[in-house]
Amino acid sequence: MNRFKPVRQPRVSEEVIEQLKHAFLVGHFKAGDKLPPERELANEFQVSRVAVREALRALESSGFIEIRQGATGGAYVTDLTFETLAGAFLDLFLAEKISVPELCHVRRLLEPEIARMAAARVTSDYSERLLEALEAEEIPARTLAEDFETKTNVHFLLAEMCGNRLLEALSKSLMGLTRRFVAAVQPDFQSMHPPGLHRPIVEAVMAGDGDAAAEAMRLHAEEFGQILMAMEKEFRQRPFPVVV
Amino acid sequence: MNRFKPVRQPRVSEEVIEQLKHAFLVGHFKAGDKLPPERELANEFQVSRVAVREALRALESSGFIEIRQGATGGAYVTDLTFETLAGAFLDLFLAEKISVPELCHVRRLLEPEIARMAAARVTSDYSERLLEALEAEEIPARTLAEDFETKTNVHFLLAEMCGNRLLEALSKSLMGLTRRFVAAVQPDFQSMHPPGLHRPIVEAVMAGDGDAAAEAMRLHAEEFGQILMAMEKEFRQRPFPVVV
């Protein structure tokens, strides 16, 4: 079974990280609170300022705090978001530990369920926003990035509607990978994802028909996945591959 | 749409991080390679050692390198793993940004598909290991942690078999959350997950019957999810809640 792990005596900054993290998690600090200045923390923890700074940086990069410079600056506790999760996904994708087909497969799995759940929780407010997003897709975009963002909106709305924050975070993170890939490949974006592809999905969701929404999304995910994978194939054969 | 983002002039260490990360991603360093010592890097980057150290720490915590002390110590490039992803999930779970029902829902979604894919890729080697894992479940465990690990093995094997690294990583990460939750609740583990629950799944996978495997897993995930959610309900009503 598991071999032994090498014993690593913890670093000073790690102790500090642990203590601060614990304080956040048990609620000694709430979002928006300001931690004491570095010098004071160094005093309290009885370590050097460098050690405190290392800890604060680490906590910043895992999304627990935000560090601001200047007179009213300092370390402010933030509400943990799914940003770091998305960052971890991105690193893995860039390091080619996640491939486009693998990504597509998971999205085919998640997105229909998200659509189904969204249909069960649709409100008039969301309906309106879905329609707006749909209309926005019709306006020709000037850049690839803008086009991508517009086409993404329906997916993001559905993810928010679905009521499962984990699912929402996964969907958004994976969409981020997709965006990154598309940005690297620089396809002809007018033809990649013509407007209107999302209409059947939105209609089913607005009708509250979960099964239909899931099926419409399944078809869309299938189709778009094929496009992405074809893009990847073509991309690999380019004479001068673009570095991401 | 999007307003402007506030301009943040990057920190010195961030520049260093970027450059090093880029070097890893384009392959200037391979896993196992050793980076130059801190002092040399500081020289090359024309920054202080402190800045280099901050960068190295950050890269360590995102899983790109491993820092060892001592004579043959230094920063060694590692093969990026899914560890940091799991860490991000864990933080979110501990900060209550992911609930147990949400977790269960996603697992109900992923696990059956994993079982289906595993069935399509089964080999005699994996069959053997699945049976071994199944037998190991029969041996009564001494601790909750040991029990959990044993019962997890079938899931881990299936995740490895499924052939999609992203799915594998998600499954394993979410299993980590489940473990954490169970460890906090400290249920009566003999009755929580009696041995043999995985047998129908393993049998279907070994028979190469994807549909049956998915269905068996669906049933299991459903059932175990109910148990977890009941555990949570009971946990919330305890007079002296245990802090994780």
Next chain:
DNA sequence: GAAAATTTAAAGGTCTAATATTTTTTGTCA
């Protein structure tokens, strides 16, 4: 008196340099 410019103070950002600790290698002596 109001607006503009300047000063000040608080906080993080960075650097240098010294010392401590850890770990491996090398050397020495019984």
Next chain:
DNA sequence: TGACAAAAAATATTAGACCTTTAAATTTTC
């Protein structure tokens, strides 16, 4: 040859000085 000690190479940590940014307080100017 084996045990032990010293050396060497690296990171870990500290201390303290100085820089930069930012917002608020103050002064100046019109």
